Amino acid sequence: MNATLRGLAPAALVALLAGCSTTKPAVTQPAPVAAPECPGPAWTCFQSGPCPFAEFKGSICAVGTADQIASYSLGMEAAKTRARREMAAVIQTKVDGFTRVVQDSVSKSGAGEESIQKVGDLSQSIVERSLNGVSVPKTWYNTQTRVYFAIAVLDSDTLVNALKGLKEAKGLADATKLEIDRRADGVVNDWQSELARKNGEQPAAATGAPGAKQ
Numbered sequence: 001m002n003a004t005l006r007g008l009a010p011a012a013l014v015a016l017l018a019g020c021s022t023t024k025p026a027v028t029q030p031a032p033v034a035a036p037e038c039p040g041p042a043w044t045c046f047q048s049g050p051c052p053f054a055e056f057k058g059s060i061c062a063v064g065t066a067d068q069i070a071s072y073s074l075g076m077e078a079a080k081t082r083a084r085r086e087m088a089a090v091i092q093t094k095v096d097g098f099t100r101v102v103q104d105s106v107s108k109s110g111a112g113e114e115s116i117q118k119v120g121d122l123s124q125s126i127v128e129r130s131l132n133g134v135s136v137p138k139t140w141y142n143t144q145t146r147v148y149f150a151i152a153v154l155d156s157d158t159l160v161n162a163l164k165g166l167k168e169a170k171g172l173a174d175a176t177k178l179e180i181d182r183r184a185d186g187v188v189n190d191w192q193s194e195l196a197r198k199n200g201e202q203p204a205a206a207t208g209a210p211g212a213k214q
Helices: 010-020 072-108 113-131 156-168 174-199
Strands: 048-050 059-067 135-142 147-155
16 A cells, blocks of 8 residues: 555545445336235226136136125125126127127128028027026125125136037038137137236236225
8 A cells, every 4th residue: 555545544545445446336126016906806806808817717707896785695696696797798799799700701601691690590599608607706895895796707618619609500611610610719819818918907916905805
């Protein structure tokens, strides 16, 4: 150490050496933005569509709610009924869209009007057949807001197989039947794509709120 450094006070020497250090300060990474918290299980903040929850993977979900009902059993039954109604609306929309596409394909194939009408007639039975597979596996009651929740679930394969039932329409060419199968299988792929997008928007896991009854 040269005479200049020896002449410095200990505190000044420490400061000088620290200033000459090449060590870079640690960079503080920004904290990830937390998803908005749900007052109850994550599914209670969902409405309807492809389920973004691992426990219901490959399914369609629909949530129903009820409030201002003093009786717990009646309130929960009301929520279950509304969840099933929401599911029925989702299924009806999906079947209607699929049916229109199939009817257009049947028309372009040169099939008669009777075949087109038969496809339309079968669509309602598809809705009913699908709804027979709906279950309500979970319910939740928020004791603070006194709101009842229920989630209806349908395995997507149940609907896909029901959609393939349109092949039962008389007068359809083999090529049209194969197209119905292909389109029905494509419905699942569409759900999977939508589910992947929704997964980035929904809470990663269900959390319960204090004072909540499950």
